[in-house]
Amino acid sequence: MRLEGLGMGGHPLYLKPRLGPRLGSLLESPGVLNTLTDALGSPLHVVIPDQIAANLEQFRSVYGRHHLSGQVFFAHKGSRSSALLRRLAATDAGVDVASLGELQHALGAGFTPDRILATGPKNPEFLWLAARTSVTVSVDSRDELEQLSALIRKCSLPRADVLLRLSGFDVPGVRVLSRRSRFGTPAAELVPLLEAAERHSDAVDLVGMAYHLDTTSLAEKATALEGCLRALEECRSRGLRPCAVDIGGGFGISYLADGEQWERYTTELTAAVLGARPPLTWGGHGYGLRNEGGTLRGSLGLYPAHRPVAGARYLDQLLSHPAASLGGRPLGALLVEHLYDLHTEPGRALLDQCGLTLAKVLEVREQEPGGELLVRLAAKADDVGLEEHGVLMDPVLIPRPDRRTADQPVAVHLFGSLCLETDLITRRTVFLPRRPEPGDLLAFVNTAAYCMDFHATRAQQQPVARKVAAWQEGGSWRWCLDDQYWPTTSVGGAQ
Numbered sequence: 159m160r161l162e163g164l165g166m167g168g169h170p171l172y173l174k175p176r177l178g179p180r181l182g183s184l185l186e187s188p189g190v191l192n193t194l195t196d197a198l199g200s201p202l203h204v205v206i207p208d209q210i211a212a213n214l215e216q217f218r219s220v221y222g223r224h225h226l227s228g229q230v231f232f233a234h235k236g237s238r239s240s241a242l243l244r245r246l247a248a249t250d251a252g253v254d255v256a257s258l259g260e261l262q263h264a265l266g267a268g269f270t271p272d273r274i275l276a277t278g279p280k281n282p283e284f285l286w287l288a289a290r291t292s293v294t295v296s297v298d299s300r301d302e303l304e305q306l307s308a309l310i311r312k313c314s315l316p317r318a319d320v321l322l323r324l325s326g327f328d329v330p331g332v333r334v335l336s337r338r339s340r341f342g343t344p345a346a347e348l349v350p351l352l353e354a355a356e357r358h359s360d361a362v363d364l365v366g367m368a369y370h371l372d373t374t375s376l377a378e379k380a381t382a383l384e385g386c387l388r389a390l391e392e393c394r395s396r397g398l399r400p401c402a403v404d405i406g407g408g409f410g411i412s413y414l415a416d417g418e419q420w421e422r423y424t425t426e427l428t429a430a431v432l433g434a435r436p437p438l439t440w441g442g443h444g445y446g447l448r449n450e451g452g453t454l455r456g457s458l459g460l461y462p463a464h465r466p467v468a469g470a471r472y473l474d475q476l477l478s479h480p481a482a483s484l485g486g487r488p489l490g491a492l493l494v495e496h497l498y499d500l501h502t503e504p505g506r507a508l509l510d511q512c513g514l515t516l517a518k519v520l521e522v523r524e525q526e527p528g529g530e531l532l533v534r535l536a537a538k539a540d541d542v543g544l545e546e547h548g549v550l551m552d553p554v555l556i557p558r559p560d561r562r563t564a565d566q567p568v569a570v571h572l573f574g575s576l577c578l579e580t581d582l583i584t585r586r587t588v589f590l591p592r593r594p595e596p597g598d599l600l601a602f603v604n605t606a607a608y609c610m611d612f613h614a615t616r617a618q619q620q621p622v623a624r625k626v627a628a629w630q631e632g633g634s635w636r637w638c639l640d641d642q643y644w645p646t647t648s649v650g651g652a653q
């Protein structure tokens with residue numbers, strides 16, 4: 159069999175997406191997807207509100223298994239969808255907001271202030287609305303604590319519950335240091351921070367300690383959690399009574415169905431960078447790797463697209479991890495013994511399998527006869543967003559219903575619709591099971607977290623993609639515009 163355009167005599171290097179039942183069912187409904195893009199244009203985002211409720215249940219069951227109480231705060235940052243937020247408001251989850259707009263969105267979606275946590279860098283308006291509505295504030299620094307306290311006094315606002323966010327943990331006797339962060343107060347400056355909290359106790363009530371680390375390393379997170387437990391001990395010795403630990407987000411998604419495909423792809427990419435095989439990317443891009451006189455340098459700047467453990471199972475592993483500096487007991491058991499609440503702030507993990515992005519194929523041509531195919535889509539790289547976040551994963555080809563082209567793998571490069579050399583949907587050479595044709599759809603799955611609307615622009619006056627919410631009812635898919643969705647719209651359950 160001739161592998162058209164593969165040009166390397168090899169086999170296609172697929173990176174097949176992992177598909178849960180809801181996304182899988184939607185992709186098997188090409189009639190719905192074609193109707194949607196015919197009516198609303200390309201690109202088009204589809205979100206699946208019932209999935210976020212199902213993901214929450216996974217986190218709740220880990221809490222149950224470890225006998226822990228506390229709140230799961232969805233990190234709003236990862237998605238601007240109203241439908242997903244409103245569906246979550248109909249559960250018992252909380253939401254972590256990191257801007258004035260996100261706080262207003264959460265209040266408007268039906269989250270009561272006791273279910274909202276304000277994190278991240280804050281401007282005075284954001285602080286004011288948080289304090290005015292009695293939202294708990296995760297305080298980033300001593301300056302912010304001073305600023306909040308002053309605002310509360312000046313505007314006669316109610317006393318605010320606060321968590322203190324720490325960073326830069328350094329646990330004695332443990333080799334793994336937690337990564338540096340721009341956010342949070344260095345753990346070494348805990349005492350002056352607590353002194354400030356005591357000084358401002360008329361305005362703020364210290365309810366717990368927090369961290370958030372943007373890392374996949376379990377050891378680093380365990381070190382940070384131990385650091386928070388020590389900080390809580392310090393509070394108790396001073397007569398303060400905080401009772402919660404907030405361990406932030408970063409539980410992650412495993413995007414790919416097959417770990418071997420991922421291993422094989424990264425091995426071949428390394429070989430390509432070293433010149434041992436033809437390039438696997440546009441212009442020989444190395445995703446952070448480079449060849450210096452025959453030696454491999456740099457490091458792979460990609461999201462680990464296949465993760466053996468991610469999401470709620472990652473939380474489970476962290477809680478089962480022994481606290482090296484605290485007698486080796488599992489971290490979860492230590493939290494239970496001290497009767498501490500555990501708060502989490504999953505963003506990406508709660509958005510797993512919650513959406514996809516559809517793009518119509520506009521043009522397919524060969525760069526040179528028999529060479530790789532150049533495929534132009536009715537979408538910009540920013541609409542898909544996977545590349546920006548270092549997630550390498552194949553789109554799913556959805557041929558027009560009348561098309562019957564034979565299955566024969568092809569190598570393609572995917573371009574966006576901007577008049578810009580750099581508007582590549584991905585720099586990776588993508589292998590598809592058959593040649594796409596104009597009018598076909600490519601479905602980029604699992605884009606709800608950070609991809610579909612984080613970078614949306616109106617570059618070249620091209621419209622921002624529309625977003626619809628879809629749910630299953632009586633064996634078929636129904637949909638509405640994202641901002642028209644309310645939990646009364648769908649009666650879909652969390653299972």
Ligand SMILES: *Cc1c(COP(=O)(O)O)cnc(C)c1O
Pocket residue numbers: 233235236254277278370406407408409410503504505506507
């Ligand atoms: C971004 C962020 C999160 C969510 O991180 P994910 O990796 O999406 O789970 C949680 N908490 C804070 C403070 C954040 O900045």
